[in-house]
Amino acid sequence: MDAMKVCHVITRLIVGGAQENTVATCIGLRKLGYDCELVTGPQTGPEGSLDAGMPVTIVNELRRELNPVFDVLACRELYRLFRARRYDIVHTHSGKAGFVGRLAARLANVPVVVHTIHGPSFYQYQNPIGNWLFRWAEQLAGEWTTQFVSVADAMTEQYQAAGITGKYVTIHSGMNLEPFLRVESQPDFVVGKIARMFRLKGYEYLFEAAPRIVAAVPNVKFLLVGDGIYRKRYEHLAERLGLRDRFIFAGLVRPEEIPGYLAQMNVLVHLSLREGLPRTLPQALAAGKPVVAFDVDGAREVCWDGETGFLIRAEDAGGVATAVIRLLQDKMLAAKLGNRGRELVHAEFSEDLMVQQINELYRRLRR
Numbered sequence: 001m002d003a004m005k006v007c008h009v010i011t012r013l014i015v016g017g018a019q020e021n022t023v024a025t026c027i028g029l030r031k032l033g034y035d036c037e038l039v040t041g042p043q044t045g046p047e048g049s050l051d052a053g054m055p056v057t058i059v060n061e062l063r064r065e066l067n068p069v070f071d072v073l074a075c076r077e078l079y080r081l082f083r084a085r086r087y088d089i090v091h092t093h094s095g096k097a098g099f100v101g102r103l104a105a106r107l108a109n110v111p112v113v114v115h116t117i118h119g120p121s122f123y124q125y126q127n128p129i130g131n132w133l134f135r136w137a138e139q140l141a142g143e144w145t146t147q148f149v150s151v152a153d154a155m156t157e158q159y160q161a162a163g164i165t166g167k168y169v170t171i172h173s174g175m176n177l178e179p180f181l182r183v184e185s186q187p188d189f190v191v192g193k194i195a196r197m198f199r200l201k202g203y204e205y206l207f208e209a210a211p212r213i214v215a216a217v218p219n220v221k222f223l224l225v226g227d228g229i230y231r232k233r234y235e236h237l238a239e240r241l242g243l244r245d246r247f248i249f250a251g252l253v254r255p256e257e258i259p260g261y262l263a264q265m266n267v268l269v270h271l272s273l274r275e276g277l278p279r280t281l282p283q284a285l286a287a288g289k290p291v292v293a294f295d296v297d298g299a300r301e302v303c304w305d306g307e308t309g310f311l312i313r314a315e316d317a318g319g320v321a322t323a324v325i326r327l328l329q330d331k332m333l334a335a336k337l338g339n340r341g342r343e344l345v346h347a348e349f350s351e352d353l354m355v356q357q358i359n360e361l362y363r364r365l366r367r
Contacts, residue, residue, distance in 0.1 A: 005035045005086065005088045010097050011264075015050050019278075021151070023038070038052055079104040089110070097336065098364050115149070117150045120155065123139065142164040148367060151170070152301050177346065183263045183288065189220045191324055192267070197228030210247075211319045213328075234249075262289060267334065268281070269324065277302065285345045290327050292312060293309060
């Protein structure tokens with residue numbers, strides 16, 4: 001029996017959760033015997049580029065920004081590719097590749113079209129016109145979708161509430177947990193955050209909470225892992241607060257370095273206002289670190305309030321300060337939450353489990 005031919009399409013291979021998820025899936029499927037290919041656009045950014053560890057096809061016209069000319073050309077190139085290689089399944093990721101890729105797959109008569117929702121294209125912090133446009137685009141693309149894969153139940157709920165009909169299944173974003181489970185902690189009152197320094201990533205709320213945290217825990221440090229176009233803004237903000245010596249800007253690091261940085265943290269805060277299911281949360285819990293997260297999107301599916309960390313109302317910097325101070329001052333509680341988190345992620349967030357669930361899904365769809 002010939003190997004099933006599968007093509008995954010994503011807009012760009014930056015260092016990010018959706019990209020790491022996609023690459024891990026492709027590599028895992030290839031190990032299972034799939035003829036699996038990966039297609040992406042040419043763009044990178046200050047977030048850095050991700051090494052796919054496998055051959056990648058670049059479609060030069062596939063860009064993140066809306067551009068009618070490039071978008072039409074990208075659809076044409078993907079259509080040609082799908083027609084020539086005759087895939088059994090096309091599996092798309094991210095907003096732009098999700099729309100253009102699903103349209104091209106529909107035009108090319110690909111038998112099965114799967115789309116993973118890593119985070120909604122539409123959200124409350126967008127301008128109303130953009131929000132309506134992206135919701136309409138997702139409703140239209142839903143008509144060309146055989147199966148949706150949500151990285152969190154929250155994604156399914158948001159899409160169904162927006163009138164996007166279809167078949168949904170939740171498959172959590174899996175990862176290689178072993179480096180995190182082996183972490184030997186060396187913390188000394190360190191609050192960590194791992195995220196791109198960009199809009200909606202919530203760094204502002206950590207800076208707002210910082211003076212109160214410092215007042216309660218005078219020897220606290222803040223370890224920020226990530227880079228982006230807002231870095232200078234945040235460095236200046238730390239200076240204006242008189243806390244520049246408390247903030248360590250680690251910059252962009254390779255994914256394999258993340259466990260080492262988590263080892264230095266007592267608690268991880270995740271304050272993004274928009275994110276499907278942030279990978280940093282299960283990574284931190286695998287390392288035995290309790291988490292403090294805004295209660296948005298899929299965060300509550302990993303941060304179980306009072307069990308693996310604390311959920312805070314979005315934009316509530318005061319609530320963040322209170323939770324962080326409690327975890328820094330009560331090490332027994334922090335250890336209890338971190339240990340419970342390890343149990344959770346070990347059972348539900350392994351890379352092997354994710355790949356196996358996708359394999360089973362593909363087999364069902366191709367019967």
